[in-house]
Amino acid sequence: MRDETKAASLIKQGVTISVGTYDDMKSLNNAMQNIETVLLIAGTDEKNRVRQHQNVVDVARKARIQRIAYTSRALKDPSTLVNRLMEGHFQTEEYIKASGLPHTLFRNVLYMDAIQQFVGGDAVFERGIYVPAGQGRVALALRSEMGEAIANALAETGEGNITYQLTGYESYSFYDVATALTNLSGKLVTYTPAEPAAFEAQLIGRGLPDVVARRITGFITDIANGQEDSISPDLEKLLGRKPTALKIGLTVLYNL
Template identity: 85%
Template sequence: MILVTGATGQLGTAVINQLLQKVPVSQIAAFVRDETKAVNLIKQGVTIHIGTYDDPQSLERAMQAMETVLLIAGTDEENRVRQHQHVIDAAKKARIQRIAYTSRALKDPSTLVNRLMEGHFQTEDYIKASGLPYTLFQNSLYMDAIPQFVGGDAVFERGIYLPAGQGRVALALRSEMGEAIANALTSTTEGNVTYQLTGSKSYSFYDVATALTALSGKSVTYTPAELSPFETQLIGRGLAAVVARRITGFITDIANGQEDIIRPDLERLLGRKPTALNQGLNLLYKL
């Protein structure tokens, strides 16, 4: 039995969709906060457990008879580590055979500007200290996030304006990461394993602009922004200062090369090359 937490989120959905193609539905369970968002899972016969990362009893109930638990990182960044610890503690109490976690592939966590990313590595340390057999999935930035980064369809009128310098990212589609994770969860694994799920090539925002130009037939340019004016602009759009700093910190880490990691793990788990930038943007923008 495999329990997927955060199962109605985008990555959780991608993983479960792939698991349904690999194992009987009776072997799949989902941990969700809101049953109304799990209607499709229920229709497919997936066992549903209701609860939150802040409710240890609901976690303990959900883990009864489970062999593997996939902990998908929570979205409450301020409380994420504590919530993840609740999941890991429940897994240890239930004596599950393997815990898996969706972390982040970053070059040097000790030099991060966006310190909230440290929560992923604190979670990894807590998993390792638990004594449970583990599989860690350190994921690169989703290619699916590019439209959000560059302003959606407005990019074709305004171009790309970000303080990312010449920083490169080994972008990969979320759906392919979900497929790779499902493949790993359904294979026989001994010992502790860490996968770094990245694309097979890294790209700068110059490359993104070139790809969007070729796909759309419209001229898209990338202008590297200065950090301070960019952050001021975000605040001027109505974002809280703390949120603006998080965004600029995230993009600064890209500029500093934190996301420029290329590993073969995603390709190996997929059994094929991950989707390249042009094809991925074509899918995302429906061009």
């Protein structure tokens, strides 16, 4: 944890907490003593994230951990990505593989939870959906279920190097999202495909920082280009049940 006060509930449950950051090699080393498995959660510092990830891998190798796991992304073609932030995931994957450590890679699809941010929260019921996703589809899945699946995988004894593609069991377009929200709310929600530049300008107009607006636009443009339209049974296998479908997930996320 960077801030121990935010882990108060975990400490009460008997969880051992280490304080530090991916930039603090000493804290990483202290955290990895007598540890078998390290789960590296991707950082969000665009300029430094790959170096930070490498710090974690280097310390894990020095500490002789038995397995390192990483939360990557389920994308079809890294060479054609619009959202360049995603390149760091594949650079990190290669660094992990080169380290010689036994590893587990979790390639996660876009969180269903991100839909609200992309379409403007509850405002979607007044103005509809206006995003640059075209006809693109994505096998959305809830973040909580991905976390559960990852925990299940890491609780098992790992043998060899494994890559999981964590996706929903069905892919959806934003037309599907609009239809689901219409049916759930009783209000007509329409989807109008947008041009990327106009969409990014709209996000900035809502008060989002330029870097965040650019990142969201890149995410959605990659959906339009088919980057997220792949389906794998891995999430279902690790959960032991089918992942939550779009309509049920939106019911939870929008409290409908």
